[in-house]
Amino acid sequence: MESLNFDKYPFLAELGFEKESYGCYTNGEWKSGEETVNSVNPHDNSITATVKLATPENYEECIKSMEAEKAAWMMLPAPARGEIVRQVGERMREKKDALGSLVALEMGKVKNEGDDEVQEVIDTCDFACGLSRALEGKVLPSERPGHMMLECWNPLGIVGVITAFNFPTAVFGCNACIALICGNLILWKGSDTTPLVSIATAKIFADVLKENGFNSVVSLCQGNGIEIGELMTNDKRVPLVSFTGSTRVGRIVGNTVSKRFGKTILECGGNNAVIILDDANIEAALEECVSSAVDTTGQVCTSCRRLYLQENIYDDFIEKLVNSYSDIKIGDPFNDETDIGPLHNKAGVEIYKNAIEEIKNQCGKILTGGNVIEGDGNYVEPTIVEIDKDSEIVQTETFAPILYVFKIKDVDEAIKFNNDVPQGLSSSLFTNDLKNYFKWIGPLGSDCGVVNCNVGSNDAEIGGAFGGEKETGGGRVSGSDAWKQYMRRSTCTVNFSTSLPLAQGIKFDV
Template sequence: MTTELRRLRNYIDGEFRDAADGRTTEVVNPATGEAYATAPLSAAADVDAAMAAAEAAFPAWRDLVPAERQKVLLKIADRFEERAEELIAAESENCGKPIALVRSEEIPPMVDQIRFFAGAARMLEGRAAGEYMDGFTSIIRREPVGVCAQVAPWNYPMMMAVWKFAPALAAGNTVVLKPSDTTPASTVLIAEIIGGVLDELGHSRGVFNVICGDRDTGRLMVEHPTPAMASITGSVRAGMQVAESAAKDLKRVHLELGGKAPVVVFEDTDIAKAVEDISVAGYFNAGQDCTAATRVLVHESIHDEFVTALAKAAADTKTGPVDDEDVLYGPLNNANQLAQVKRFIDGLPAHAKIEAGGHQVGEKGYFYAPTVVSGLKQDDEIVQKEVFGPVITVQSFRDEDQAVEWSNGVEYALASSVWTKDHARAMRMSKKLDFGCVWINTHIPLVAEMPHGGFKKSGYGKDLSGYGFEDYTRVKHVMTSLDG
């Protein structure tokens, strides 16, 4: 007996629509490996329609006083809370994520982040007006950039959608947002929620649009002449392609790309506490997090003890179905990602040692065991490249200088952490580590008030915080003569 697949649709100018040419793609639940829905495979006509809707809605939305945009965002946050169970179900099916963890670890921060940006809408900052030339007063205006083309990833489809639309809308921009082709369900539900709020409060529903599709759809969005800004969270390759494409018409670009976070553990660390926290930060969301604690550098004097403890923590960590409240993480997102993780493990050099895991779990879905690999060298592929799976590597370092050299010796520069009781050493390391975030004696907490973003091939621009809000604005100088 064949189960009928649910039909997801684009949301353009307040209407749910199929792709103009009718093409679709199947959406697979990674916990089962089976298709549960179809989504539009949007092409140029769909992108044109979404951009036209956003462009038409922009002047009125831009000209609202910030307090009015704040009302909209606060109402959206309220609706997220009211419809939390629907969002949880959609995200769990999207990603195979444990229901209990989506409820506790994603819904509350998402709601908080929307409310933060609702407040940020009313805190536009600039230099004080003043006379910097005799007879003239200068004023700074901070304005929205226009229509924003935004592409969200598949590891946190809901939360990354929030990180994109909330600051953009708060600043007065209009949005065309594309979810990953493997995880469109929760974003389509978000469109329904936001569209309902806009309609209820009397604003154009063209302020927020969602189109589903693949990489070609994203490419068409970035290449389109309408958007003033392109924002993407994704791979380094995708980010470089977006930057190259956007350069052709000088679009502003916001890129949050890959990571390979070093976790530097010194000899004075409480090993048991560090292992407990690092294993959670490395395996949460199946390690599919660009800030995940997956590259541990531990001082040689405690290396063996640390590896033994970490391997035990891995063995005690559970992956499994969405309704099991004892699991820390669910499956990898898709078959290609599972194959990539397997390739890294199958291709380990002879000097590497698998201390725990290293294998697929179960016959259904894309589950992979919590894995620890030791004995690695700095130039090994698994140390240099992002695995994006539940795999923690361990290297042994001899002193602080080597720890810094190896930490910085990758092409990514998003996040890092230092574990030590020595305050002066922690401060030295935080200065020397070339990463957008340095955690001390913790790894992975984020707050709406603080920026998230990296350097080097991890991209540029900031998510969250006032800095993230400012990324969606432009600065204008207005000078007036005092002669009247």
């Protein structure tokens, strides 16, 4: 069994790791079964640690201990819950460098992107703390004299959160912070391939909650993904499941939970387009396009997969784009000069290789890249491809740095092609013409959940609700009124008169 190398990775001790890592936390204790999983460093595929996984029995312990603590957490005033979430944010600030380093080590994104991911959780803590004093319902006019109506929002109970490898801490944080201030408890199943980040993040939340008298409000069940996932999605004691991952698995989660009339928040695949018109700021568009396409080695759900360029700027822009790709520094995520690190695992490399073969089979022309970089790590070349708009591979999401480029005549054709894929997460239009932009965000414009202008497809702030339409799943997390998904709404009618008039003027004489 591999034990943690504290000399090589001193930040592990700062995050509270000991010689052995356990996959379950609940009722104030860390525990596990005997089954293990390795945490692998994508830079060289060396084993960082062996983690003991949670069992189905541990899952049941989590649920029962959370049920026992549910009433106390629900009855705590929302601003008091917000204060605890604020404390989580402060602890995250203290651990930001260490946790960002662990994200880089285990996921493979460069160190500053790991830090940025932790900052997203910190920002969401701040947002949620303020929101805890602003959760509101409506007072509605009644058609009957001496009556009033109001909306009352109450927590659902236990919220299940299933997250993916590409944002191993931020996606949990964006769900947990909002769900917690709404009065819910959180049961988390992190990605099978980022167990250390799940444990470290859960420990930060759990330690703060324990200091405030709660041992099970946030519980981690880091077990076999299929096994624990099936338990959670079939469990009527978990009224809401928030899932982030592939469309294929999201469809299974959605169908399973809906069969028991549970609720879901689904954030699944993205196949995102950037459109650049000839009136745009070309230099700014180029910079944002490269960032959207290659950041996190193309493993962001909002990564730019498709680039549509107006015909008269196409040749010049492509030349600049290819030149920009030649300047991208690929390598060790902990090297300050590195722009992008490795793909997360060997499976990702195989997906990249298969996509390159399909591109060739579908008569695509590789303008740059297209190769796996030899060595111990999971490194590949960022790739630009010219291919027919109707090619089958353009309809799919390849979680790798592959960008398809196309010519378009005008904004109307661009909107058509933007919408002509099964996914609907993020989109971006570069233009300086307001007529184009308001067409872009209108009823016949982009059909995505994120519709940007003059910023990249992967540019999103926590203050807005994040998510997408169609095969992306329709869920929303983080800002705006996304909090409503974590609560149940009651419409309450109060009669404060001495008469009993019925709605719609109905008369019932007895």
